[in-house]
Amino acid sequence: MATVLGIDPGVSETGWAVLDGAAGSAPKLAASGLIKTLPSQPLPERLRLIHRAVAGLLEEHRPEAAAIEEMFFLKAAHTIRGTLQARGVILLAAAQAGCPISEYNPRTVKATLTGSGAADKRQMQRVVSKALGLADILRPDDVADAAAIALCHLRTGRVKRLQVLEIHGGGAR
Numbered sequence: 001m002a003t004v005l006g007i008d009p010g011v012s013e014t015g016w017a018v019l020d021g022a023a024g025s026a027p028k029l030a031a032s033g034l035i036k037t038l039p040s041q042p043l044p045e046r047l048r049l050i051h052r053a054v055a056g057l058l059e060e061h062r063p064e065a066a067a068i069e070e071m072f073f074l075k076a077a078h079t080i081r082g083t084l085q086a087r088g089v090i091l092l093a094a095a096q097a098g099c100p101i102s103e104y105n106p107r108t109v110k111a112t113l114t115g116s117g118a119a120d121k122r123q124m125q126r127v128v129s130k131a132l133g134l135a136d137i138l139r140p141d142d143v144a145d146a147a148a149i150a151l152c153h154l155r156t157g158r159v160k161r162l163q164v165l166e167i168h169g170g171g172a173r
Helices: 043-061 077-097 106-114 121-131 141-167
Strands: 002-008 013-021 028-036 065-069 101-104
Touching: 002 043, 002 141, 013 043, 013 141, 028 043, 028 141, 043 077, 065 077, 065 141, 077 101, 101 106, 101 141, 106 121, 106 141, 121 141
Parallel strands: 002 065, 065 101
Antiparallel strands: 002 013, 013 028
16 A cells, blocks of 8 residues: 655645555545644744644654645745745655655646646546545645645556556566
8 A cells, every 4th residue: 555645845835645555456544634824823833733734644644655736936026935934844854754756747647637637626626536536525635736746646646556466577676
C-alpha cells in the first residue's frame, strides 16, 4: 500500500490530504485538513507553525511520499512571497523526515485527473470525490486541491512503475 501526503501550500491556509492507495484498488482518503495561520502573526511565526504542523503530519501518517503543488504565478503578487516561503518550510519538513517529495503544476494535476489541463474547479472537485468514493466534495478548496495533488502522484507513480516494468522485460526486479 502506498500512502501519500498531498499538500496545497499557502501562508494563510495550507491544505493537506493523506491518501492510501493499494495497487488494484481505489485510493482512500485517510485524513485531511487545513493548517491555518493568522495574518496578524509575524511571518516567521506563521512559517514555524506550518513547518511544525507538516512535520507532525509526516510523523503521524508516515507517508511513503509527499506531493506538493508547484508555484503558479497567476495568483496575486503579494501572496507569492509568503507562499514560496511556506513551500520552503514544507520542503524542509519533508527532507528532515526523509520523505521523498514530488512537485506537480496545476495543469499536470488537472490533465492527469480529468484528461484536460484546463479543467475548472468544480470538475476537479467532482473527479476527486468520485475517485475517493466520497459522497460530497471535499471542503475547503485547499483540502480538495491537496487530495487532487496526492491522486495525481498516485496515478503518475503507477505509470512510472509500469514503464520500469516494461524496461525490465515485464517482470519486477
